[in-house]
Amino acid sequence: MSKRFQNIFSESTYFVFSFYFSRGLRIAFAMVTPILVSMFFNQLSIGILTSSGALVAGIGDNPGTIKIKFYTQSVAAIFYFLVVFISQLLLPYTIAFGLWATFCGFFFSMFFIYGSRAVSVGTSALLCLVYACGFENPSLGVNTLFFMLGVIYYGIVSLGLWRIQPFRVAEQKISENIKYLSEYTGLMKSYYLEKAAPNPPKKNKFEDIQSRLFDKQEKIHSSQEDIRENLFKLRINAKSFSAKGRRMALIFSALIDLYEHLISLNLHDPKLISSLENSNLKTDFCSQLDNMQDILNGISWSINLHKKVTVLIDSSILSNFKNQIIYFENTNIPSGIDLHVLKHIRLIFKTFYRQAKIIKSLVNGEFEKDKSAYEDLDLKKFTQKYNYSFSSFKANLNLRSNIFKYALRMSLSILLAYIACALLQINYFCWVFLTIILILKPVYGNTKNFAIDRLKGTLTGGIITLLVLLITQNPYIITLVITISIIGAYSFIPINYKVGVAFVTIFVILLLFLDHHNGNNWTNIYHRIGGTTIAIIIAFIISFSFLPTWEFKVLPMLIGKLLKYNLKYFQKISNNLLNEHKFSDTEIKLSRKDVLLGTSNLSSAFQRVISEPKLSKNYKSDIYNLITLINLLSTRISSLRTYSSQVIDVSGDDKIIIKNIEEILYNCIAVISQNSNVIITDLSLKENDFSNYNESLFSYQLKEIHSLILQIYNYIIKLQEFEEWKISNKYIS
Known part of the structure; x- marks a missing residue:
């Protein structure tokens, strides 16, 4: 307790x-x-x-x-x-x-x-x-x-x-991002334990963990975008960047590198589970994840509270991993153990601790070496540029635009609500209008979630308000409750909509109580709940029946985009390994940013697709498997960047695999985009046996990527037969 x-x-x-x-x-x-x-x-x-x-x-x-x-x-x-x-x-x-x-x-x-x-x-x-x-x-x-x-x-x-405090928001956002990473690490451990359990995991529990992982990924990437918008634009626009601002930019750059290493653990890989289980390193692996979570928590806490980081970061605790790997190298490797997987895990943990030490020293003001590794970035390329011209508005005034269809749904909902309130002589149209504009979203899944949370929050807030007014009607006490409710409302709405709405309901009804000089409290509560209910009914009907925007229709487009991002990222990394003319660190990190954001967009879209009706279970299952494989592909490519910092002798077989990977990815993208100008290669020729050549850890990752994209290609071909995928074809550009 x-x-x-x-x-x-x-x-x-x-x-x-x-x-x-x-x-x-x-x-x-x-x-x-x-x-x-x-x-x-x-x-x-x-x-x-x-x-x-x-x-x-x-x-x-x-x-x-x-x-x-x-x-x-x-x-x-x-x-x-x-x-x-x-x-x-x-x-x-x-x-x-x-x-x-x-x-x-x-x-x-x-x-x-x-x-x-x-x-x-x-x-x-x-x-x-x-x-x-x-x-x-x-x-x-x-x-x-x-x-x-x-x-x-x-x-x-x-x-x-x-x-x-010009840097306070960026500082809070960095702290928040690290906290999300800590929570993500904890979820990774739960995910691994479920997959490694001797008995098959309970489907509901396993799906819940997966859903929370997708949700946490989306939050991580969203907070990273907020930091870029605040910190990078602040640095770009400033005539002189203060020492604190410069240090925070370095922290954020190091943090992105740390996140890349973290997601490279490849928890979807069945070889990882069997290798840890059969090598007796399962407990050590979980301990490392716990330790990483504690480190991230400590750093996040310190940044948020303006304190020095005191958490211990010691990579020597990886000694058991090292000893086991050396032992297996000197003996016959037992079945079920892939030594490359164990080496990969140890390398990721080592790089994580190295990045964590850099962040710790930056926060504590002790970092002096290798600043150029993070300061040479062209920050303007990492921030979004918004076009606020009327031409963008005009270009979306057609039924091909999902935003235009959403705007039509919004205007129709408001019109129907107004007509209904006028005909039925309902005098609280403002409550109905308020709820409609807050819960009706561009896609059905979001509308459904916001509607349910708003109804629960409104009912909770109404009950609490009634209890407050039964206890006291002193205007000064009521004002104090209003103040606390306002703070709670606009603190919680972005992170827990249901709780935020409950606080909003409390302060709105209490404000009406003060303004109307002890008016009918029951009437105010009734109007609030009644208006919310009417609005939810209208929003649901319109969202479902009038020019509905179904998220499943954009899944192929998002999958195609993410594969393009992965291809570009892979090409830049492999180019830097094969050629003298190398891409700059800025170009590499821009490609990485595209992959991370594309992954977030696809994962969050799939989360909304789950709640959409009239989709076959087989389609949802195959889409999920494909997204899992693409996530694994992204982590494998990120792993290559980890190895690219080392001196690597790229063999002839490595070059063949790199070429094959690029061709297969081109084929995947061509099939999705239905590009008739791209010649689809006979992929059976690409299934070469590379198991006999001398593998480095880098070569091992190449072979795994090769195997992965063949699976991805096969899933894409399979999905072409589903009616849902065919319906989506007209949305693919």
Whole structure:
């Protein structure tokens, strides 16, 4: 029990110093300040107006450099003003307002084409329409003025805090990324133990671990993109990069290398399981994973709390691995043991510890050697460039665009909700509208998950709110509860939507209680739950029946892209081994970035496909097997880069295999893309027997890659016969 309490305390402390909690605090401060000031002057309705503007601006705010934040918030403020002003003008006219709400739903949903920053602004703009429905003050000018004052006030708070600690967000994101890596390492151990169990693993438990691994991969890559956007753009735009910023850039570069080594363990490989089991190294392997998890936890904690890393990083604990390998080399290798697998595992562990030591010394300010290994990167190439031109908007105004179809679904849902509320004389359209814009997503799987979590969170929040109001109705205590709920809401929404929604429900209903001077609490709770339920029903029906976007249709395209990324990555690594003219470290790492992001996109898409109806079990099973093989291929290619740092004598047989690998990958991509201009080679000629030549560890990996892509090719040919794959063909470019 004491250990469990210690873990809870540790996680809570980490959360308090995290990016999400600081974001919640920032939004809460900007919201609560106007309310407290207005209560002092007995003008609570004005305070809530200003607070609403601050909330909208806070939701639309994303991390970034001060230049990007200022530009985004300025453009966003224009949208907020227009929506609030026009909505109030049209509100008395039922038909005009319904058409305006429908247009807003379509227009701001199209912002998905511009990336996550624009999506946040679009969602906030739609929230302005929700607030405009509930303004009690009849004066259009007063409502707009104080609402926009809240928007401006939040901007001042946000930009002011950024100036005080410009690197804090990047620091928190790096800490978060390392924490995700730690959790990923723990899941890897669970995955291995399930696969290595003497009895077949329980299907539900095994699938749950796999699902969590895919989810954690997506979070790792998402946080890495956030770091690139914040840290690299900050360095690019800065006239002089401080010592702290330079050190953080080095930490992040070393961290990506560490992650590459971590995923190169190839836990999908059955040879790994049998080799560990038969060599009596299974316990050592699990101990290493535990140790790696502890190291990552310690580094993450230290970065988040501004402390020196004290965790011990000692690679000498690999001695048992080394001794066993030497023993097997000097004796007859027992059946079931692949010595190359054991050597590969030991090499990955050694490189992991080496990278962890570099990160530790960087955090502690002790790293002096080999800085050029991480400083010579062209950072501009690692950051995304968004095209915010109207031409991009215009190019997506057709039914070939999934975002256009999503925008049509959004506008139709809002229109149907408005008509239903008008005909049934339901006076809480704003609740229905709010829920629709927050749960309706471009793909069915996401809509389903958000809808379920929102309903659970709303019910939980409604019950808690009722209990609070039964205990006390003191306005100062209620204000305190509101403050805590605001912090909780905007701290948890990005990481646990259900919990975040519960907090949102609490503070919204309590704000209504304060604003309406002890109004009917049951009515407010009923409106909130009723509006959520109606919105979920409408969103489900529209998402399922009107121009639905099924994720399975884009799977072949994502598979093809990932194979192209792997091919380019493989070609660059092999080129650096075979030729004098070598690719730069920047080019190699850019290819690696594409592979990692492609893997994340494919894994997250498959997670959503699982929840889609009308897909055969055999198709899902074969797609899963193919994705597993491609993940294994990516890790094998990453392993080659580990070996490429060593002096390697590339034999003639190695060169033959490299050529064969490239040809087979070309064939895989050609089959998926249905490219008639590419000649499909007779792959039976590629199944050469390379088992007799003298293998180095590098040659062993080449042979494994060769075997893998033959399996991948066979699965792709098999999938061509499924109706689901044929339906997807028109989505493949």
